[in-house]
Amino acid sequence: MKFLIVDDSPTMLRIIRNALQKIGYDDIVEAEDGEDALGKLEDADPDFVVTDWNMPNMNGVDLTANIRDHPEYADVPILMITTRGMKEDVKTAMKAQVNNYIVKPFEPEVLEEKVDSCLEAVA
Amino acid sequence: MSSHQQVQKFLDKLDELQAIFVLSRRFAPFLDELFDFVQDITVLLEEVNTTIRTRSGHMERATEHLKSVTEATEVATSEILDHSDEVLKDLRSIEDQLSTLEDQFAEEAEADNQILTLLRDELGEEHDELVDEVARIQDEKQDLRDEWAGQLQETRDSLSPIRDRMNQIMMSLQMQDITEQQLSSVNHLIGTVRNRIDALLTRIGTGEADREEAPSAEPSRTATFNMNAEYDRSGDKQRMADDLMAGNEGGAPAGRENGGGPGGTSSQPAAPNGASANGGGAASQSDIDQMFDGGGGDSPDGGNEGGEAASQEEIDELFQ
Numbered sequence: 439m440k441f442l443i444v445d446d447s448p449t450m451l452r453i454i455r456n457a458l459q460k461i462g463y464d465d466i467v468e469a470e471d472g473e474d475a476l477g478k479l480e481d482a483d484p485d486f487v488v489t490d491w492n493m494p495n496m497n498g499v500d501l502t503a504n505i506r507d508h509p510e511y512a513d514v515p516i517l518m519i520t521t522r523g524m525k526e527d528v529k530t531a532m533k534a535q536v537n538n539y540i541v542k543p544f545e546p547e548v549l550e551e552k553v554d555s556c557l558e559a560v561a
Numbered sequence: 562m563s564s565h566q567q568v569q570k571f572l573d574k575l576d577e578l579q580a581i582f583v584l585s586r587r588f589a590p591f592l593d594e595l596f597d598f599v600q601d602i603t604v605l606l607e608e609v610n611t612t613i614r615t616r617s618g619h620m621e622r623a624t625e626h627l628k629s630v631t632e633a634t635e636v637a638t639s640e641i642l643d644h645s646d647e648v649l650k651d652l653r654s655i656e657d658q659l660s661t662l663e664d665q666f667a668e669e670a671e672a673d674n675q676i677l678t679l680l681r682d683e684l685g686e687e688h689d690e691l692v693d694e695v696a697r698i699q700d701e702k703q704d705l706r707d708e709w710a711g712q713l714q715e716t717r718d719s720l721s722p723i724r725d726r727m728n729q730i731m732m733s734l735q736m737q738d739i740t741e742q743q744l745s746s747v748n749h750l751i752g753t754v755r756n757r758i759d760a761l762l763t764r765i766g767t768g769e770a771d772r773e774e775a776p777s778a779e780p781s782r783t784a785t786f787n788m789n790a791e792y793d794r795s796g797d798k799q800r801m802a803d804d805l806m807a808g809n810e811g812g813a814p815a816g817r818e819n820g821g822g823p824g825g826t827s828s829q830p831a832a833p834n835g836a837s838a839n840g841g842g843a844a845s846q847s848d849i850d851q852m853f854d855g856g857g858g859d860s861p862d863g864g865n866e867g868g869e870a871a872s873q874e875e876i877d878e879l880f881q
Contacts, residue, residue, distance in 0.1 A: 445738075446785060447737075447738040447741065448635070448639065449635065449638045449639065449642070449734060449735075449737045449738050450735065450738045452639075452642050452731075453642075453731060453732060453734060453735055456646075456728070456731055457732070460728060491787070492742070492785045492786055492787050493785050494785045497785070520787070521738070521739055521742055521787045521789075521790035521791070522787050522789070522790075523789075523793070523798030523799075523801070523802065524789065524798075525801060525805065528801070528802045528805045528806065529805065532805065532806065538806060539802045539805075539806055540799065540802070541798040541799045541802055542735050542738065542739060542790075543732065543733075543735040543736065543739065543792060543793075543794055544732075544735070544799070545732065546728065546732060548799065
């Protein structure tokens with residue numbers, strides 16, 4: 439299972455990577471924003487995308503919409519991890535078709551639960 | 562007109578002229594005071610102007626200080642993560658060593674059993690006493706191994722909470738990302754205020770505020786922040802998000818309720834692609850549409866609900 443994690447914060451990239459490794463996912467590719475992630479999409483060939491919302495160049499919502507439009511990766515599970523915790527934010531993310539949503543700060547158990555939930559949903 | 566009338570008219574004009582002189586004499590002190598006042602206020606306005614320009618320069622420094630703080634916390638956070646990684650690596654190494662010792666104990670016990678079996682098989686009954694003595698010694702060795710194994714297990718058990726705490730420390734470092742977004746938000750506000758002051762000073766003809774360097778209202782992460790970012794571990798927001806994702810019109814966290822467009826770059830979500838599959842974990846488009854139609858009073862475009870908190874765009878508009 440290959441993960442593509444997208445965040446403009448090096449700290450968050452490391453934290454998410456560590457949390458994923460802790461729950462048994464070691465195959466991880468990182469991108470620093472949505473544009474970078476789209477550029478790496480085909481080479482990385484991810485089975486799962488974890489993305490932040492607020493990022494330069496291309497934010498997570500736009501990235502999600504782009505992935506959903508991609509002929510090959512339209513069905514890939516997308517989990518958004520963001521500081522945006524308002525109801526409208528969640529609805530906006532849902533409209534962009536993220537599969538699940540985590541509000542920072544999060545616990546590793548929540549990440550595991552959401553990853554499992556996304557995988558079950560697309561299975 | 563008769564000569565009498567002409568004289569009377571002349572006298573009337575003289576009276577009017579006298580009245581003007583009298584009035585002028587009365588107003589002269591006031592005009593002097595007004596002149597002095599204008600002179601004073603001009604000096605005062607100059608001072609205000611100088612102060613504004615100086616303070617504006619201070620804003621520039623404040624912005625730079627905030628950026629320095631952000632950079633410093635990022636470096637420090639990275640160092641903490643490095644150290645945490647090292648500690649976790651050391652813990653794994655200790656656990657590996659414990660496992661090696663446990664394996665060695667098991668191998669040694671097996672070897673002792675084989676020796677005892679061999680002695681019983683090879684030596685006759687006449688050496689039972691010797692074999693029993695060897696068995697007794699080996700029992701003592703096994704007791705010691707069992708004791709050590711217990712100690713190894715205690716050591717292993719004590720490592721587990723240390724690893725959990727280290728992981729918790731790493732997760733707590735999410736505060737750096739959240740704090741950075743908060744500082745970026747403050748920086749953006751300072752930059753906006755400063756730009757307004759520049760515009761004001763330009764309008765009143767005194768030029769731009771003192772700048773120590775090129776104008777920079779840009780936060781460290783190019784304005785890609787959430788101004789409402791907060792380190793809230795109550796889990797309320799996550800529960801609200803879970804409710805919505807599950808298709809329930811769940812209760813939003815009490816207090817602020819701000820839709821707000823995403824900060825930074827273009828943020829309007831693309832129209833959902835009906836052709837692309839959406840996992841069952843997320844609500845379907847019809848569910849979402851129903852949610853929007855069904856009410857709850859929320860505006861789907863991310864507008865304010867209840868007006869408690871303004872989005873960055875709304876704040877920017879206020880300053881325009």
